[in-house]
Amino acid sequence: MTSYIARRLLQLIPVLLGITLLVFVIFHFTSDPTQVILGMHGTEQQRQALREQLGLNDPLLVQYARYLGNAVQGDLGTSWMRKTSVSSEIAQKFPHTVELTVVAMLITVVLGILIGVISAVKPYTLVDYLSMSLALLALSIPVFVLGLFFISIFSVKLGVLPINGRMEAALLDTFTPPTNFYIAYALFSGKWAYLKDLLSHLAMPAVVLSGATTALVARMTRATMLEVVRQDYIRTAKAKGLSQRVVIFRHALKNAMIPIITVIGLQFGHLLGGALLTESVFTWPGIGTLTISAVEAQDLPLVQGVVILVATLFVVANLAVDLTYALFDPRIKYA
Amino acid sequence: MRKTRRSVAFVLLTIMMLALALAGCAKKETTQTPTTETKPTKTLEFTLMAYTRDRPYNTVKDKLAEGIQQELAKAGVKVNIKALPWAEFLDATRVKQEGDAFLLGWIGDNGDVDNFLYTFFHSSQMNGGMNQTNYKVDKVDQMLVEAQRTSDLKKRAEIYLEIEKILSEDAVWIPISHGNDYMAHTKKVAGMYIHPTGYLDLRNVTVEGKKEFIFGRGGDSVALDPALIEDGASAQVVEQIYESLYAYKPENTDIIPLLADGMPQISADGKVYTINLKKDIKFHDGTPFNAEAVKFTIERMKTGKIEEMPYADFTFGAVEKVEAKSDLQVVITLKEPVAPFLANLAMGLAAPIVSPTAVKKYGDKAGENPVGTGPFIFKSWAKDQQIVLEKNPEYWNKAAQPKVDKVIFKVIKEGSLRVDAVVKGEVDAIDGIAPADVKRAKEGAVLLQKEGMNISYMGFRTNRPPFDNKELRQAIVQLVDRSSMVKALYGETATPAVTYVPPFMQKSMETLAGKSGNYGQALPYNAAKGKELLTKLGYMTK
Numbered sequence: 001m002t003s004y005i006a007r008r009l010l011q012l013i014p015v016l017l018g019i020t021l022l023v024f025v026i027f028h029f030t031s032d033p034t035q036v037i038l039g040m041h042g043t044e045q046q047r048q049a050l051r052e053q054l055g056l057n058d059p060l061l062v063q064y065a066r067y068l069g070n071a072v073q074g075d076l077g078t079s080w081m082r083k084t085s086v087s088s089e090i091a092q093k094f095p096h097t098v099e100l101t102v103v104a105m106l107i108t109v110v111l112g113i114l115i116g117v118i119s120a121v122k123p124y125t126l127v128d129y130l131s132m133s134l135a136l137l138a139l140s141i142p143v144f145v146l147g148l149f150f151i152s153i154f155s156v157k158l159g160v161l162p163i164n165g166r167m168e169a170a171l172l173d174t175f176t177p178p179t180n181f182y183i184a185y186a187l188f189s190g191k192w193a194y195l196k197d198l199l200s201h202l203a204m205p206a207v208v209l210s211g212a213t214t215a216l217v218a219r220m221t222r223a224t225m226l227e228v229v230r231q232d233y234i235r236t237a238k239a240k241g242l243s244q245r246v247v248i249f250r251h252a253l254k255n256a257m258i259p260i261i262t263v264i265g266l267q268f269g270h271l272l273g274g275a276l277l278t279e280s281v282f283t284w285p286g287i288g289t290l291t292i293s294a295v296e297a298q299d300l301p302l303v304q305g306v307v308i309l310v311a312t313l314f315v316v317a318n319l320a321v322d323l324t325y326a327l328f329d330p331r332i333k334y335a
Numbered sequence: 336m337r338k339t340r341r342s343v344a345f346v347l348l349t350i351m352m353l354a355l356a357l358a359g360c361a362k363k364e365t366t367q368t369p370t371t372e373t374k375p376t377k378t379l380e381f382t383l384m385a386y387t388r389d390r391p392y393n394t395v396k397d398k399l400a401e402g403i404q405q406e407l408a409k410a411g412v413k414v415n416i417k418a419l420p421w422a423e424f425l426d427a428t429r430v431k432q433e434g435d436a437f438l439l440g441w442i443g444d445n446g447d448v449d450n451f452l453y454t455f456f457h458s459s460q461m462n463g464g465m466n467q468t469n470y471k472v473d474k475v476d477q478m479l480v481e482a483q484r485t486s487d488l489k490k491r492a493e494i495y496l497e498i499e500k501i502l503s504e505d506a507v508w509i510p511i512s513h514g515n516d517y518m519a520h521t522k523k524v525a526g527m528y529i530h531p532t533g534y535l536d537l538r539n540v541t542v543e544g545k546k547e548f549i550f551g552r553g554g555d556s557v558a559l560d561p562a563l564i565e566d567g568a569s570a571q572v573v574e575q576i577y578e579s580l581y582a583y584k585p586e587n588t589d590i591i592p593l594l595a596d597g598m599p600q601i602s603a604d605g606k607v608y609t610i611n612l613k614k615d616i617k618f619h620d621g622t623p624f625n626a627e628a629v630k631f632t633i634e635r636m637k638t639g640k641i642e643e644m645p646y647a648d649f650t651f652g653a654v655e656k657v658e659a660k661s662d663l664q665v666v667i668t669l670k671e672p673v674a675p676f677l678a679n680l681a682m683g684l685a686a687p688i689v690s691p692t693a694v695k696k697y698g699d700k701a702g703e704n705p706v707g708t709g710p711f712i713f714k715s716w717a718k719d720q721q722i723v724l725e726k727n728p729e730y731w732n733k734a735a736q737p738k739v740d741k742v743i744f745k746v747i748k749e750g751s752l753r754v755d756a757v758v759k760g761e762v763d764a765i766d767g768i769a770p771a772d773v774k775r776a777k778e779g780a781v782l783l784q785k786e787g788m789n790i791s792y793m794g795f796r797t798n799r800p801p802f803d804n805k806e807l808r809q810a811i812v813q814l815v816d817r818s819s820m821v822k823a824l825y826g827e828t829a830t831p832a833v834t835y836v837p838p839f840m841q842k843s844m845e846t847l848a849g850k851s852g853n854y855g856q857a858l859p860y861n862a863a864k865g866k867e868l869l870t871k872l873g874y875m876t877k
Binding site for chain 1: 420422423425426430462463464547549554557558563641642643645648702714715717718719720721723743745746747748749751752755756758759761
């Protein structure tokens with residue numbers, strides 16, 4: 001098991017190498033760091049001096065090797081735009097994204113599986129058509145449109161939820177969490193007034209973010225469940241007189257879980273890397289917003305940092321998915 | 336059967352959506368220049384470089400190039416647009432010198448005319464600087480330097496107006512427009528105004544029924560140390576915490592004293608500035624404000640690295656030495672006489688005086704622990720969310736005590752939601768209002784509007800064919816109906832440009848020089864004359 005995990009984690013190396021090299025090359029051909037750092041004011045001499053200092057006159061591969069050398073030692077460099085260390089910038093933003101993702105995924109898992117199961121149990125009925133059409137809609141509507149739509153209804157028209165942000169300004173000013181895991185802190189230290197405000201800010205982005213993944217999971221669940229319920233052992237279970245609930249949830253769903261887990265796990269890894277549009281619409285101070293501003297500012301070290309994070313999360317999520325298979329199917333073993 | 340029907344429906348739906356998407360993507364052909372091959376004359380055709388990023392002076396991106404293309408097509412001139420993303424665009428136009436003409440713009444730094452005219456038209460600014468027209472005229476070079484060397488305001492104004500006259504005759508640019516700056520606040524707010532430089536003065540702001548003022552904006556500050564910043568979002572906050580020796584008048588960029596006690600005495604050769612300081616002023620950490628603090632601030636920037644202190648060279652590059660003659664008198668000696676230096680001392684970034692004790696204490700973290708003499712004191716900063724400032728109870732300026740107890744700068748990234756937030760009263764004021772949202776802001780809140788200290792222009796490469804020909808440039812300038820084009824592209828959100836500098840600067844110069852009527856304005860629209868010139872040069876017209 002351990003050696004399996006180790007082997008899988010080793011796969012991370014070529015992935016990271018490939019993806020960072022790609023970003024490096026793209027930036028090399030499309031942007032001029034001296035323009036980014038010095039802006040409109042730098043003179044040609046100052047640009048030259050900076051190029052020399054940043055080692056931009058070296059061959060591309062030498063530059064890349066130098067970056068890798070530092071990265072391996074944990075130094076992801078300094079953001080050109082923010083002038084702060086890339087790793088601390090990411091460490092600050094990551095908790096915001098984690099909290100949003102965890103809640104969105106909770107909604108996805110509960111709602112997605114439930115809708116999928118209901119659709120599969122009552123196929124080709126009104127409920128099925130309705131939920132599957134809704135799922136198709138949720139999958140095809142762009143998140144920023146959905147986000148703006150929600151805001152215009154719940155914040156602007158009804159005024160029941162705040163427009164955006166993580167917390168109300170005056171409350172945030174008096175909130176002193178030790179880390180940026182705001183919700184976890186408010187929850188565990190029993191700061192209910194803060195928690196209530198945090199949740200009201202979280203509601204819309206979490207629902208919007210979960211929209212597409214919930215739909216995906218629902219459709220996947222429905223499809224695999226439809227396959228499974230046709231199998232003989234389900235008929236046997238029914239014939240034995242087991243209740244519908246037990247048959248569906250213990251016998252059918254468990255066997256249908258593998259592809260569902262795959263979708264959920266990959267989406268989870270994907271969303272942890274920051275939901276670009278959702279975070280941006282709701283001014284959520286997470287990795288997604290950071291990525292957008294980094295790309296806008298052509299801030300190579302910051303973009304590289306985010307890319308490394310996203311790739312790592314993805315590979316780890318993939319591995320986690322594979323490991324959970326064994327939980328649902330005892331025939332699967334890792335060695 | 337049911338299944339087949341369903342899949343047919345799905346396929347149909349997909350096809351419909353694809354068709355819709357394709358229809359949406361299809362680019363409308365905006366111009367069609369018919370090629371009349373029967374006529375013997377040649378068509379004038381040139382490449383125009385454009386950028387695809389929203390800028391304060393041009394909110395329609397490369398649509399501006401299409402506007403010019405349409406205007407010139409009317410006369411039979413063919414414009415080939417090459418639109419690039421911002422960074423690539425800068426590289427292509429500045430470094431690689433691509434294109435026969437290019438679109439660009441400028442946001443002024445210090446409010447001095449020199450910051451526009453010298454930057455664009457002095458030959459030393461060629462090769463990687465902002466003089467990308469490669470305009471090189473000895474007389475203009477000399478006059479620009481002369482204007483830099485005299486501290487007589489009237490004489491400077493006269494020289495600049497003469498330069499503008501030469502530039503119009505030489506038709507180096509088509510000055511296009513000045514983007515308006517917008518802010519909006521709720522009906523409960525009073526005491527806000529827009530300064531052309533973007534300088535934010537919140538001392539007089541009141542909010543009916545509360546002592547807290549929340550300002551919504553599109554991005555967070557990068558740092559709160561005036562030495563380290565170059566962006567508006569940082570400057571906005573820095574301007575509340577720190578103060579400079581001088582400041583601008585609320586309505587234009589004329590200079591008035593702030594921490595300085597009166598205007599400086601400038602030596603006859605224009606090199607030595609003797610500045611007296613106001614007494615009994617303290618920084619927020621209790622450090623006394625004095626000549627040593629001024630000396631520390633300037634010397635810190637003189638020794639700073641440009642990649643860390645982007646405005647250091649611009650603001651204090653001319654300084655040779657700073658001496659604290661007494662506790663309240665500082666003498667700044669310049670390497671050369673540079674009259675715009677005074678305007679530099681009023682800037683909201685780089686120029687504000689910092690507390691030496693605080694900078695030494697916080698070192699690398701000075702950008703997160705700002706200490707100045709200003710009306711508000713830094714309280715807290717949740718990165719990418721909000722910055723909270725509190726009223727400085729010991730603010731020295733008895734005539735301009737801050738009226739609210741707390742100011743919160745809150746990030747709301749999405750522009751249209753920012754407008755929603757002020758309309759709903761979730762924030763008290765906002766900035767960065769896109770042209771598309773202006774109407775909504777006007778209806779739901781109080782809209783403030785002012786011509787910004789910026790200009791959008793089309794420059795010709797004056798050093799190579801086809802635009803090394805002055806008459807050809809004159810023809811093109813006269814063929815573009817700027818005022819109707821600007822109206823069509825921007826509606827009310829931009830002002831057509833008449834001169835090479837923003838209107839409030841032009842007005843200030845004309846008042847000083849005793850001249851009027853947009854003296855030295857660019858060639859006005861005159862299609863007949865433009866075509867006549869084209870024909871004379873052997874080009875086909877329509």
